[in-house]
Amino acid sequence: MQLALFDLDHTLLNLDSDHAWGEFLISQRLVDAASHRARNDQFYEDYKTGTLDAVAYNEFVFEFLAQHDLPSLAQLHALFMQQVILPALRPRGQAAIAQHRAAGHEIVIITATNAFVTAPIAAAFGVGQLIASQPELRDGRYTGRLLGEPCFQAGKLHHLQNWLAGREVSESWGYSDSFNDLPLLNFVDHPVAVNPDTRLHAHALAQHWPIEDWSIQPTA
Numbered sequence: 001m002q003l004a005l006f007d008l009d010h011t012l013l014n015l016d017s018d019h020a021w022g023e024f025l026i027s028q029r030l031v032d033a034a035s036h037r038a039r040n041d042q043f044y045e046d047y048k049t050g051t052l053d054a055v056a057y058n059e060f061v062f063e064f065l066a067q068h069d070l071p072s073l074a075q076l077h078a079l080f081m082q083q084v085i086l087p088a089l090r091p092r093g094q095a096a097i098a099q100h101r102a103a104g105h106e107i108v109i110i111t112a113t114n115a116f117v118t119a120p121i122a123a124a125f126g127v128g129q130l131i132a133s134q135p136e137l138r139d140g141r142y143t144g145r146l147l148g149e150p151c152f153q154a155g156k157l158h159h160l161q162n163w164l165a166g167r168e169v170s171e172s173w174g175y176s177d178s179f180n181d182l183p184l185l186n187f188v189d190h191p192v193a194v195n196p197d198t199r200l201h202a203h204a205l206a207q208h209w210p211i212e213d214w215s216i217q218p219t220a
Contacts, residue, residue, distance in 0.1 A: 003162070003169050004100040005085060005184065006127075007176035008111040008118060011194045012093035014215060017085065017121060018061065018113040019044045019094045024080050045114075048181055048197065054133070054150035058114055062135050065116060068212065071139035073142075074117070081120055092214035093194075096175065097125055110160060110184065112152040116142070131159045173203075179203065 009016040022040035031214035046052040108129040114133040121129040134147040174188035185191035193204035
């Protein structure tokens, strides 16, 4: 197998889908604006500094999921996709996926953001393989709890290695914007820093990794 791994938020997307979901719930007046934004923003700042308690953050997000049935959540997510996500898809990210697909590579989106938020986004990119943090489902409803280890920092590598069990990889590529993904980028043969944060940018320069800007529109 030749494997191409793509982070999602600020790599394939122009935004952070986890944080954007919280803002979307506020815009729909489905949560208390002041308290929800304060917690959502603080978790996002913790993520950027690498100090995020990923279990606590996922369970904060899952509180809302546990309060609603699956059909209602699916309808709400469809609106989120139309209003927020589809305008944020990066054409250069789509082009990179298409290039790997044309080469016959296995393509996987691997993200710290939970699978409820990200599975439809992966589908919008035409990617069928998603590795993400998993909300627990029981009797057809979300419980509000995280299932297993969060797919964050070294947890991404843990989930990837579980996914790879029994598979042989001859060559691999990895794309990410975040220093939090250093374990993943060190794992692959060809790491690429995409619109990297300050720490990843410095590390990529020191390691002579490619640095790409996917936020700009491709020329015709």
